[in-house]
Amino acid sequence: MSCPKTQHLLQEYFSDDLAPLAREEIGNHLNSCEQCSNELEALLFAQSNLQKWQEQQVPHWDRGLELFRREHRSGNFRSGFWSRWQWLPTAASFAMLGILLLNVSVTSNQQGFSLSFGAGSGNSEQFDVQLSEFQARQQNEMEALITRVEDRLDSNSIQLLQAVMDQTQQSTAENLDRIYAFFEQQRIRDLEDMRVGYQELVDSDYETIRSLQQLAQFVSYQGTVR
Amino acid sequence: MSLINEDEALIAAALKGSAYAWEKLVKRYESRVYNHGLRLTGNSSDAMDLMQEVFLGVYRNLHRFRGDAKFSSWIFRIAHNKAVDMNRRKRLMTLQSKSGDQDERDIFEQIASYSHDEPDARLSSEELNSQIVKMLSILPLDQRLIVELKVFQSQTFEEIADMQDISVNTAKTRFYTALKKLKVVLEENHVLP
Structure with missing residues (x-):
């Protein structure tokens, strides 16, 4: 057990x-x-039994030393050379930011280079005038364009409306014709049905009269026999 | 300096770029990892591939080693994952136990004679290892890995469970099941005393 x-x-x-x-x-x-x-x-x-395993010697291999040295050599190069210059991109970025924020302009003339911060006042007025002229021109062109677009839209809308109305009229007339033809056909069919019904009624009355005549003849014959 | 502290010192030096420290660190563990690979894969070529992959993984992740576990446990966690990956790529040790196989019967007869301490029939270390590899080859990889980690690497069930992402009880059950399978094979081949 x-x-x-x-x-x-x-x-x-x-x-x-x-x-x-x-x-x-x-x-x-x-x-x-x-x-x-x-x-x-x-x-x-x-x-x-498993623990009787005999440790085997590892075949010769480079223990990853080549890779280690290669990567660390390039790592050392990076840390040696670039560590001295790694501030450079950051400094350049700050310099660019300063130039943009302070609106620095460098001009050169016969007297040499000149560095100015902020925009010059004379230039600014001229620039404002040019800018307002440009804006007025742009506005005129924009209004003209809007007018042309509106005209075109209006003419297109009228054409479309007319086409829709024409089509609607045509289809309405066709529909009325069809309805008239249908009623006409229906009327003829009703008349025919009435005629057939009347004929059947007449036939039925005629049969009734014949039966009555036969009955009368029979009665009169019986009286004669007595 | 204790072995663990020595490991930490070597790791720190290797991280600073000391090739000497790296080589010393590899030398300390290469034999364990290589023999681990031999038992899992059954051949020297795959064992070398596995060992190289393990140390490449160690090198690439050395900066992540925090020292909260033993370095040997950390290495065998990498080795475990690499063995699972390798098994996905090519089935490791597909040899299965077949009771009618003459070679296998010979092998177990040799184990039996060795077990009963007959000096004339003593196996060479390669032959003995070959028998052990054949015994292990009847186990599926998850059980083989548990036996490997428990018997040869003295890992705790908690560490093994963590590696295989299973519960401690499942790890114990797998280990017990694996030993039972090995016992059955030995019984079938009349090796048990």
Whole structure:
């Protein structure tokens, strides 16, 4: 009979930090249960077979030294050369920012170079006049363009409206013709139905009269016989 | 200086660019990693490939090693992941146990004779390792890795569970199942005492 505790017990046996009490309990059970102790012995034997592994010597290899030296050489180059100049891009960025913010202008004439901060006042007035002329010209051109666009839109809208109305009229006339033809056809069919009904009524009355005549003849014949 | 402190000193020096420290660090662990690869892959060529991939991974991630775990555990975590990757690329050790296989029967007869300490039949280290590799080859990779990490690398079930992203109990169950399979193979081949 198999012991129900075997799996759980032996799994716990191989635990890393087994409490002393649990280890004692497992030991007690192993002493009393032959099946569990045999199973444990077999598992330990399998494990000890693996532990007979003989360490093999590593074949010769460069231990990644070439890669290490190559990458660190390039790393040293970076840290050696660039570390002295790495402030340069930052400084250049700040210089550009200063030039933009202070609106620095450099002009050269016969007297040499001159550096000025902010825009010159004379230039500014001339620039304002040119700018207002340019704005007025732009506005005129824009208004002319808007007028042309509106005209074109209006003419297009009228054409479209006319076309829609023509089409609507035409389709309305066609629809009226169709409705008239339908009513006419319906009227003729009703008349025909009435004629047939009347004929049937007449035929039926004629039959009734004939039956009455036959009945009268029969009655008169019976009177004669008596 | 303890081994762990020595590791940390070597790592710090290697990170500063000392090729000597890097070489010394690799030398300390290359044999363990290579033999780990031999047991997992079953051949020297794949074991070398695995070892090189492991140390390349160690080199690339050395700056991330925080020292909150043992360096050896950290290396074998990388080795574990590399072995799983390698197994995806090419099935590692596809040899399966077949009871009728004559070569295999011979191998287990040799183990049996070795186990019973008959001096004349003592196996060479290569032959003995070959038997162990064949025994391990019957296990699926996840169980083989657990046996490897537990028996040969003395990792705790907690560390193994963390590596394989499983619970500690699952790790214990896999280890127990693996040992049972090895026991059955040894029984079938009349190797058990």
